[in-house]
Amino acid sequence: xxxxxxxxxxxxxxxxxxxxxxxxxxxxxxxxxxxxxxxxxxxxxxxxxxxxxxxxxxxxxxxxxxxxxxxxxxxxxxxxxxxxxxxxxxxxxxxxxxxxxxxxxxxxxxxxxxxxxxxxxxxxxxxxxxxxxxxxxxxxxxxxxxxxxxxxxxxxxxxxxxxxxxxxxxxxxxxxxxxxxxxxxxxxxxxxxxxxxxxxxxxxxxxxxxxxxxxxxxxxxxxxxxxxxxxxxxxxxxxxxxxxxxxxxxxxxxxxxxxxxxxxxxxxxxxxxxxxxxxxxxxxxxxxxxxxxxxxxxxxxxxxxxxxxxxxxxxxxxxxxxxxxxxxxxxxxxxxxxxxxxxxxxxxxxxxxx
Numbered sequence: 001x002x003x004x005x006x007x008x009x010x011x012x013x014x015x016x017x018x019x020x021x022x023x024x025x026x027x028x029x030x031x032x033x034x035x036x037x038x039x040x041x042x043x044x045x046x047x048x049x050x051x052x053x054x055x056x057x058x059x060x061x062x063x064x065x066x067x068x069x070x071x072x073x074x075x076x077x078x079x080x081x082x083x084x085x086x087x088x089x090x091x092x093x094x095x096x097x098x099x100x101x102x103x104x105x106x107x108x109x110x111x112x113x114x115x116x117x118x119x120x121x122x123x124x125x126x127x128x129x130x131x132x133x134x135x136x137x138x139x140x141x142x143x144x145x146x147x148x149x150x151x152x153x154x155x156x157x158x159x160x161x162x163x164x165x166x167x168x169x170x171x172x173x174x175x176x177x178x179x180x181x182x183x184x185x186x187x188x189x190x191x192x193x194x195x196x197x198x199x200x201x202x203x204x205x206x207x208x209x210x211x212x213x214x215x216x217x218x219x220x221x222x223x224x225x226x227x228x229x230x231x232x233x234x235x236x237x238x239x240x241x242x243x244x245x246x247x248x249x250x251x252x253x254x255x256x257x258x259x260x261x262x263x264x265x266x267x268x269x270x271x272x273x274x275x276x277x278x279x280x281x282x283x284x285x286x287x288x289x290x291x292x293x294x295x296x297x298x299x300x301x302x303x304x305x306x307x308x309x310x311x312x313x314x315x316x317x318x319x320x321x322x323x324x325x326x327x328x329x330x331x332x333x334x335x336x337x338x339x340x341x342x343x344x345x346x347x348x349x350x351x352x353x354x
Contacts, residue, residue: 001194002048002058004261005039008157008164009343011049013259016337024161032156035175039154039166041066041147043191044212054194055179059150061187062212067148074141083122083138094119094142098168099151105173107155113168114139143168150179162343185220188213192221193241199267201230201238209269233273253296255326257303257311257334260345265289265299274298278316281351290349295323303331304352309340314351 003014012027019026030037037049042062050058075087084090097117102108114120120139146152153174154166172178182190192207199206207218227239258264265271266289271279278299282292293301293313300323301315311331319327345352 001054001191001198001263002042002050003263004266005047005049007260007343007346008159009162010259010261010345011037012161013334013343014262016334017256017258017262027161038175040150041144043210045070052175054190055150056182057187057190057194059148059179059187060181061184061191063148063150064181064184064187065212067145070141070145070148074138074145077124078122078138081124083124090119091142091145095146095151098142098146099170102152102168102170102173105169107167107169109158109165109167110140110143113143150181160341162341185217188217189221189224192218192227193225195267196225196227196239196241197244198263200240200244201232202268203232203236203238203270206268206270207239210267236270253322253326254294255323255330256294257327257330258292258294259343260290260347260349261288262292264294265292276317281316282349284347284349288347290345290347290352292349293327295319295327300327302349302351303334305338305342307342309335309338309342311335311338314354316351 003011005011011031012024015027016022031039031049036052038052038055039047040050040055040058040063042048042050042058044062045066048058071091075091078084078090079087094117097119098113101113101116108116114137120142123135123137125135143152147154147168150171152168153171155169155174156167157163158165158167181187188211191211195207195210196202204215204218204222207213208215211218222239226242228242228245230238230240232238265282274297275282276298278301282299282302283289291303292299293303293315296319300317300319301313303314304312306312311334313327313331315324315327318324
């Protein structure tokens with residue numbers, strides 16, 4: 001239903017893991033030529049790639065919540081820093097200026113926009129005296145607010161598949177039409193439907209976390225969908241769509257190498273049933289998943305690339321002879337696909353750091 005796009009390479013690697021015969025050019029074509037996949041800041045202030053048809057729900061639901069929160073935070077901080085006495089008026093004027101400049105459909109980088117729009121100049125100091133401190137420019141944060149509202153979008157990328165150097169353009173210019181956002185509850189309901197189709201059964205807590213929403217909104221969506229309560233192992237209550245109640249047929253054991261922030265490892269908030277004892281090895285301290293290796297529906301380790309781009313398995317348990325052979329085959333397949341190109345995750349797991 002959506003792929004995490006914080007790491008630009010994760011979009012490609014997640015798609016590779018799911019589609020036989022997929023090429024990098026295929027993903028490029030979907031993102032930048034056909035534009036059937038679109039990058040949008042949404043759930044939990046995270047960048048995702050959505051199918052184009054899902055944009056009205058995403059923009060109207062989680063993206064709108066992100067825009068509201070980011071707007072309030074930015075207004076408060078520019079006033080506190082003394083950049084603008086009336087932060088709300090400044091942000092409204094800066095947002096309008098961005099929309100006006102990009103209305104011609106010409107993609108522009110954030111630096112080019114700053115040169116054209118003086119209102120985007122300035123920065124806020126964070127972590128004064130700390131090793132991680134510095135000045136954070138306000139221009140990109142204005143773009144965050146305007147893009148979360150679905151008015152502008154990340155268009156062409158000035159870099160390869162492992163690099164994020166987006167140029168911004170008006171959403172209607174990029175897609176050839178305006179995106180009409182759903183209202184928040186309708187958008188939430190549509191995304192809950194998609195989540196249950198992909199990840200169900202799941203709990204209210206799973207859905208609340210994944211959406212970055214509220215328990216009330218999740219429960220209203222479940223009621224609107226006629227979702228059905230089911231009992232989960234451990235005594236929790238899960239939910240399924242009413243037309244998805246039949247048990248899934250058994251499948252042969254399968255192996256997969258998934259990238260950082262892949263939706264399968266990030267899809268639920270309750271994860272022990274597929275992580276076992278490996279959470280601390282494949283997730284960082286703030287909950288970002290690194291590269292993971294799967295055998296028969298469970299995480300059994302991770303993977304990394306060496307300095308030359310070769311794929312190295314990092315197994316945390318013995319998956320047996322069949323599992324090792326299947327994972328080694330996946331590693332060979334992935335090595336042939338990346339052809340030595342290194343993809344460095346922004347949030348490497350503790351395991352990959354070792």
